[in-house]
Amino acid sequence: MLVLLPPSEGKAPSGSGAALKLEGLSLPELGAARAAVLDELVALCTGDGSDEDKAAEVLGLSPGLRGEIAKNAELRTAGTRPAGQIYTGVLYDALDLATLDQAARRRAARSLLVFSGLWGAVRIGDRIPSYRCSMGVKLPGLGALGAHWRGPMREALPAAAGQGLVLDLRSAAYATAWKPAGEVAERTATVRVLQSKVVAGVEKRTVVSHFNKATKGRMVRDLLTSGSAPRDPRELVEALRELGYAVEATPPARRGAPWALDVIVTEL
Numbered sequence: 698m699l700v701l702l703p704p705s706e707g708k709a710p711s712g713s714g715a716a717l718k719l720e721g722l723s724l725p726e727l728g729a730a731r732a733a734v735l736d737e738l739v740a741l742c743t744g745d746g747s748d749e750d751k752a753a754e755v756l757g758l759s760p761g762l763r764g765e766i767a768k769n770a771e772l773r774t775a776g777t778r779p780a781g782q783i784y785t786g787v788l789y790d791a792l793d794l795a796t797l798d799q800a801a802r803r804r805a806a807r808s809l810l811v812f813s814g815l816w817g818a819v820r821i822g823d824r825i826p827s828y829r830c831s832m833g834v835k836l837p838g839l840g841a842l843g844a845h846w847r848g849p850m851r852e853a854l855p856a857a858a859g860q861g862l863v864l865d866l867r868s869a870a871y872a873t874a875w876k877p878a879g880e881v882a883e884r885t886a887t888v889r890v891l892q893s894k895v896v897a898g899v900e901k902r903t904v905v906s907h908f909n910k911a912t913k914g915r916m917v918r919d920l921l922t923s924g925s926a927p928r929d930p931r932e933l934v935e936a937l938r939e940l941g942y943a944v945e946a947t948p949p950a951r952r953g954a955p956w957a958l959d960v961i962v963t964e965l
């Protein structure tokens with residue numbers, strides 16, 4: 698099983714470990730594309746005055762987040778820590794990697810892949826510094842990062858997916874970097890979390906960001922801790938229902954398309 702996760706917007710501080718080694722990251726096929734983004738991001742964020750204003754505009758930073766520019770300028774020399782410790786926020790709080798038992802941690806290291814505007818995608822054990830660069834950014838020399846990553850991802854991700862289930866939990870911005878195709882898509886399941894409320898005797902379902910992120914994090918944690926190893930979307934639906942989730946599944950209407958799963962929740 699390969700689980701595709703979005704990163705978190707907020708991140709933990711860089712660690713005290715050795716500086717970044719691009720060649721040490723998983724999916725080495727992405728190395729040249731990573732180096733190109735890193736070079737341009739560091740160049741964009743090095744300087745002050747009007748240079749800082751430009752960097753803030755490109756990265757979409759509010760005045761209170763100007764400190765992220767200096768952080769990006771030091772990416773090559775900053776300390777690193779495992780990506781699973783860098784990413785924070787609602788989804789990662791619910792996933793709570795630090796408290797997994799040893800067997801679940803091994804499964805997480807093999808199966809979790811976090812998408813990133815800067816790195817393309819990393820495994821949770823890859824050592825990276827803290828950074829600020831979303832997939833929606835358009836760098837002056839490279840353009841939209843979603844488009845920048847499409848070619849390299851198309852080469853690297855099918856092999857990473859192997860022959861098993863692909864559980865796609867990415868947000869729309871990060872899904873632009875790689876869209877499973879062909880037989881890989883047919884064993885891919887995308888997940889939407891809907892909050893169910895009964896109003897005046899009528900059920901209404903809505904997408905709520907906090908419910909969405911927390912439920913996805915908890916769902917991945919439950920799959921890891923249970924030792925469940927679904928091999929395709931049908932088995933995933935069965936596994937989630939056995940874990941207590943209310944799941945509605947829509948098989949693809951055509952070949953080469955993913956399954957769509959709705960997970961229905963009433964409370965966190």
